Amino acid sequence: MASVPSLASSVNQRVADALASALPEAGGADPLLRRSDRADFQANGILALAKKAKANPRELATTVVEGIATGELIREIEVSGPGFLNITITDRAIVETLAARAGDDRLGVPLAANPGTTVIDYAQPNVAKEMHVGHLRSAVIGAAMVEILEFTGEKVVRRHHIGDWGTQFGMLIQYLMEHPHELDHKSDEEVSGEEAMSNLNRLYKASRGLFDSDEEFKTRARARVVDLQAGDAETLALWQRFVDESKIYFYSVFNKLDMDIQDQDVVGESGYNDMLVETCKLLEESGVAVRSNGALCVFFDDVKGPDGNPTPLIVQKSDGGFGYAATDLSAIRNRVVDLGATELIYVVDARQSLHFKMVFETARRAGWLGDGVKAVQLAFGTVLGKDGKPFKTREGETVRLVDLLDEAVDRATAVVREKDKERGLLTEQEIVENGLQVGIGAVKYADLSTSAARDYKFDLDQMVSLTGDTSVYLQYAYARIKSILRNAGDRSPVAHPELELAPAERALGLHLDHFGELIDEAAAEHAPHKVAAYLYQLASLFTTFYTECPVVKPEPELVVGENRLFLCDLTARTLSKGMSLLGIRTPEKL
Numbered sequence: 001m002a003s004v005p006s007l008a009s010s011v012n013q014r015v016a017d018a019l020a021s022a023l024p025e026a027g028g029a030d031p032l033l034r035r036s037d038r039a040d041f042q043a044n045g046i047l048a049l050a051k052k053a054k055a056n057p058r059e060l061a062t063t064v065v066e067g068i069a070t071g072e073l074i075r076e077i078e079v080s081g082p083g084f085l086n087i088t089i090t091d092r093a094i095v096e097t098l099a100a101r102a103g104d105d106r107l108g109v110p111l112a113a114n115p116g117t118t119v120i121d122y123a124q125p126n127v128a129k130e131m132h133v134g135h136l137r138s139a140v141i142g143a144a145m146v147e148i149l150e151f152t153g154e155k156v157v158r159r160h161h162i163g164d165w166g167t168q169f170g171m172l173i174q175y176l177m178e179h180p181h182e183l184d185h186k187s188d189e190e191v192s193g194e195e196a197m198s199n200l201n202r203l204y205k206a207s208r209g210l211f212d213s214d215e216e217f218k219t220r221a222r223a224r225v226v227d228l229q230a231g232d233a234e235t236l237a238l239w240q241r242f243v244d245e246s247k248i249y250f251y252s253v254f255n256k257l258d259m260d261i262q263d264q265d266v267v268g269e270s271g272y273n274d275m276l277v278e279t280c281k282l283l284e285e286s287g288v289a290v291r292s293n294g295a296l297c298v299f300f301d302d303v304k305g306p307d308g309n310p311t312p313l314i315v316q317k318s319d320g321g322f323g324y325a326a327t328d329l330s331a332i333r334n335r336v337v338d339l340g341a342t343e344l345i346y347v348v349d350a351r352q353s354l355h356f357k358m359v360f361e362t363a364r365r366a367g368w369l370g371d372g373v374k375a376v377q378l379a380f381g382t383v384l385g386k387d388g389k390p391f392k393t394r395e396g397e398t399v400r401l402v403d404l405l406d407e408a409v410d411r412a413t414a415v416v417r418e419k420d421k422e423r424g425l426l427t428e429q430e431i432v433e434n435g436l437q438v439g440i441g442a443v444k445y446a447d448l449s450t451s452a453a454r455d456y457k458f459d460l461d462q463m464v465s466l467t468g469d470t471s472v473y474l475q476y477a478y479a480r481i482k483s484i485l486r487n488a489g490d491r492s493p494v495a496h497p498e499l500e501l502a503p504a505e506r507a508l509g510l511h512l513d514h515f516g517e518l519i520d521e522a523a524a525e526h527a528p529h530k531v532a533a534y535l536y537q538l539a540s541l542f543t544t545f546y547t548e549c550p551v552v553k554p555e556p557e558l559v560v561g562e563n564r565l566f567l568c569d570l571t572a573r574t575l576s577k578g579m580s581l582l583g584i585r586t587p588e589k590l
């Protein structure tokens with residue numbers, strides 16, 4: 001593994017050095033290098049530094065330029081405007097840098113100098129309930145963040161904080177106790193996710209019906225909650241059956257999503273039960289939480305209800321029960337102390353932002369979140385229907401995730417089949433496999449290509465469209481490059497740094513070189529949508545390159561052809577790596 005410094009970082013270093021000798025008090029200052037339309041890069045930082053040092057910006061810029069040698073790396077550097085620098089790289093430096101990237105499995109992307117441990121809380125559906133589009137968002141965004149962070153060298157611990165605890169289980173367990181065979185499986189049959197969910201739905205409806213109509217059942221169900229909380233063995237065993245049945249369903253959905261969820265990472269709300277009493281005790285003893293009408297509460301100056309009265313975070317209810325907040329606070333203690341987290345990320349719906357704000361603040365006051373630990377909610381917006389309202393079925397019910405995914409795959413398969421009609425490239429089996437990868441990719445990409453905080457419209461027509469900012473556009477770009485490489489005859493990809501590059505080759509090359517920096521940015525800002533935007537631009541730059549620079553036909557001169565094939569190859573590898581970070585597959589033939 002050899003990491004390759006980006007052209008931007010090498011140029012930045014040269015400019016910073018020249019700046020430091022021209023203006024010693026600016027030593028170590030960042031010249032603020034950016035990609036530019038006028039040259040390859042522009043350095044914008046000199047202006048402000050000159051002003052601060054009461055120097056003339058143009059004069060300072062001129063001295064800096066005089067201190068920079070042109071040649072191997074920099075072809076041209078000049079002062080522009082009031083004190084910017086325009087910098088053009090040599091063609092040789094571009095091709096040599098890309099060749100070094102091509103020689104490395106990680107495309108030359110360096111590992112972080114000081115990686116930490118991130119605990120990421122994502123893909124957290126609720127036991128005995130159907131998964132909905134919100135759970136899809138958490139799973140898709142969370143999985144992408146895991147991949148992006150791991151690629152930078154961060155240690156990542158996954159936590160699926162499933163909703164597996166609460167008073168609703170009293171009713172379910174009591175019902176199952178009174179109808180003991182309702183969740184039995186025939187020993188020789190494997191239960192599908194669909195069946196598991198339909199069993200749970202049936203039990204939920206039946207127990208709910210009894211609970212609402214039969215006072216005596218209601219009393220027994222409430223007593224069952226007490227038994228559950230007291231850890232009664234028989235009650236716990238029945239609770240476990242609900243969890244297990246739900247997991248069959250969850251795993252089937254995650255599997256459909258082509259997502260790897262490991263059992264040891266599923267630590268639901270119940271996983272923190274043993275800590276709850278202690279969490280409350282510590283909060284009360286330290287004075288962070290106080291008793292108010294019997295409940296244990298934490299108050300905040302800036303959190304008030306509509307009536308103007310402060311709204312507390314309730315850690316323990318007046319009846320002694322613990323809720324969502326006590327669990328999350330205990331989870332923080334576990335993640336920081338036992339798992340050694342330096343960062344906590346919660347991929348959760350923006351509608352829970354107040355909860356997390358209060359939980360994080362409480363944990364800070366209690367000393368569980370020290371200065372060295374960051375806690376962030378990667379909050380995501382709502383999935384909307386075509387009408388711009390929260391996504392519901394025509395009957396106003398939440399849309400079943402499985403149905404959506406199946407429909408996406410059906411549509412994608414139709415698109416792949418139709419497109420293949422012109423070419424007859426694929427076998428029926430390949431059409432089906434590609435349909436899966438295109439359909440699931442479409443759903444993930446639609447979610448990941450806008451910034452998480454924004455709402456987005458779930459529009460399958462748009463998602464599987466072959467043009468525009470879609471995953472299938474990127475998948476086709478990838479497959480097309482692979483086909484170019486397959487059909488290149490006896491020519492192979494070889495970098496030729498001695499060649500002069502066309503503008504489209506330079507633009508593509510500089511973008512390829514930017515991949516590592518982009519990943520750092522996406523990791524630091526928790527912004528998978530930046531990876532999507534990068535890849536879309538990569539595919540667009542490739543299209544321009546391919547239109548303007550013949551690769552195979554009309555056949556260019558040997559070295560030119562080889563160098564272009566080399567650019568094709570590195571583009572394909574970068575596309576596929578980037579897509580894999582988003583959890584999207586890139587079929588070789590499409």
Ligand code: ARG
Nearest residue numbers: 121124125126161162163348
């Ligand atoms: N199960 C919750 C829901 O469906 C999400 C859990 C989020 N994670 C957490 N640590 N509270 O809304």
